[in-house]
Amino acid sequence: MINYVIKRFQHTFQPYEIVLARLLSKPSEKFHLSKPLKNGEVINTGNGPIRHEDVIGKPYRSLITSSKSSSHQYMLCKPSLEEYVVNKRRHAQPIYPLDASLIVQLSDVHADFPDMEFGPSIDVEKPASFQGLDLSDEYDLFLQGRLERRNIQVQQGIRTSAPPKQYLECGTGHGSLTLQICKAIHSGNAYYNGNDSTRGSILHSLDRNAKHLATGVKNLKHYDRGIYWTDVEFHLLSESEQGPSQWLYSPTATYYRDIVGRLADRPGGFLNGAFLDIPSPQDHLRSIAQHLVAESPLIVFVPSITQLWDCLQQIKTLGIPLSMTRVLELMSSSGGGGMREWDLRRTVVRETGKGSMVARPKVGIRVVGGGFVGIFKKLPADSFVRTWE
Structure with a gap:
């Protein structure tokens, strides 16, 4: 659980992550999508390579220069799904x-x-912001019944067969x-x-x-x-x-x-x-x-x-x-x-x-x-x- 929490709050590039290196002077025109980050690999740019080991551990949106040109700076970005798909090499026409x-x-x-056994049951109270809402008593009872049935399943270790x-x-x-x-x-x-x-x-x-x-x-x-x-x-x-x-x-x-x-x-x-x-x-x-x-x-x-x-x-x-x-x-x-x-x-x-x-x-x-x-x-x-x- 500790490792999972740490991963959720990481804001630096990790091994096997993909990075989009944008030329700072023309960020919307000149960019390069990397392979999964790995020591010994490079991002090839027109201004010289950027080593993967120089990227790993850097915070998102850091600036970096290639090994051959200190005058060309690149911004290291985490690509969106759209940027990832559009810029990957293709053998079939993608649905954009x-x-x-x-x-x-x-x-x-x-x-x-x-539904699975996650631990002890928890009595979940309705948030204060909901107290003033005019909700149907019948529907509230329905929701409460769902919660109670789930708690019983948790206590007894019952797993659905679906x-x-x-x-x-x-x-x-x-x-x-x-x-x-x-x-x-x-x-x-x-x-x-x-x-x-x-x-x-x-x-x-x-x-x-x-x-x-x-x-x-x-x-x-x-x-x-x-x-x-x-x-x-x-x-x-x-x-x-x-x-x-x-x-x-x-x-x-x-x-x-x-x-x-x-x-x-x-x-x-x-x-x-x-x-x-x-x-x-x-x-x-x-x-x-x-x-x-x-x-x-x-x-x-x-x-x-x-x-x-x-x-x-x-x-x-x-x-x-x-x-x-x-x-x-x-x-x-x-x-x-x-x-x-x-x-x-x-x-x-x-x-x-x-x-x-x-x-x-x-x-x-x-x-x-x-x-x-x-x-x-x-x-x-x-x-x-x-x-x-």
């Missing part, structure tokens, strides 16, 4: 961080850690979306100690391209000294596995044998959310939907609006229990970020009576930028509703 964060926010993915929440990402790529999903679920693993009973959330991230997967793994592993490393199980699909649906039954998926294998046939599904950034996502909707828990989100990211139409066609043709709730366009800009809502639906031409498609922005302005996000929700098995007419 602002867009990726919006996608995760729209999915409403969140997590809590499982499995951790499971999320699926198809298309690891650069790892940008992976990192954003981990931000949302990381709190569920606050007390993870290697035992799955202490794990609240798991992200399964898979890719068919070994080079892309290796890049995504490295980018996640190096970010903030591996803070999200234990939140993800990575899977590489073999050439014989045609898509993410095959991963559910793949013998090469190591985690399948431990957790997924026990849950894949569970009535009502076992996935609490899925994110698809792959070609032809419509071909995998049925197999993934059958493993989604009711009301769980399925997020599809595609470059063309017609690909979302293909998804809708597949849902209707095969009777897949999914309902599209929103369609949004990712707007192009210098760093990504921003969305515009679209109207995508089936309609009937009044003059001819024939079916047609409506695909247009919900506001009447020029279409720019690239990328569309379709948000689907899993319907209960006995309540598939045709939402086309």
Whole structure:
């Protein structure tokens, strides 16, 4: 616990941390993202190298000069997640961080850690600032009941038998979306100690391209000294596995044998959310939907609006229990970020009576930028509703 507290209050660069060295005279134009800090390594700049050992132990925002030029000063900064993702070497086109964060926010993915034995129970009193609020007595009793049940579980050492929440990402790529999903679920693993009973959330991230997967793994592993490393199980699909649906039954998926294998046939599904950034996502909707828990989100990211139409066609043709709730366009800009809502639906031409498609922005302005996000929700098995007419 002492080491953990010390780490929380450190404000100096530590081994294996990433640093962004900004040229002080042009901090927004000239900067260099380091590898994980390690003795013997250097940050190569146009004005000579900066040794990693000269950075380790320095406070954030310190100034330093390269070994060849004392006239060029660099400010040592802790990079934001956006700066980290945008400036990492890439083998696959990333979903830019602002867009990726919006996608995760729209999915409403969140997590809590499982109930465990943390120590003696604590009688938590309502803060003084709440005393004057007009809260419902019934609701206060409900909250008090939750607290009492949790205290009883703590005293008796009872742990919930519920499995951790499971999320699926198809298309690891650069790892940008992976990192954003981990931000949302990381709190569920606050007390993870290697035992799955202490794990609240798991992200399964898979890719068919070994080079892309290796890049995504490295980018996640190096970010903030591996803070999200234990939140993800990575899977590489073999050439014989045609898509993410095959991963559910793949013998090469190591985690399948431990957790997924026990849950894949569970009535009502076992996935609490899925994110698809792959070609032809419509071909995998049925197999993934059958493993989604009711009301769980399925997020599809595609470059063309017609690909979302293909998804809708597949849902209707095969009777897949999914309902599209929103369609949004990712707007192009210098760093990504921003969305515009679209109207995508089936309609009937009044003059001819024939079916047609409506695909247009919900506001009447020029279409720019690239990328569309379709948000689907899993319907209960006995309540598939045709939402086309």
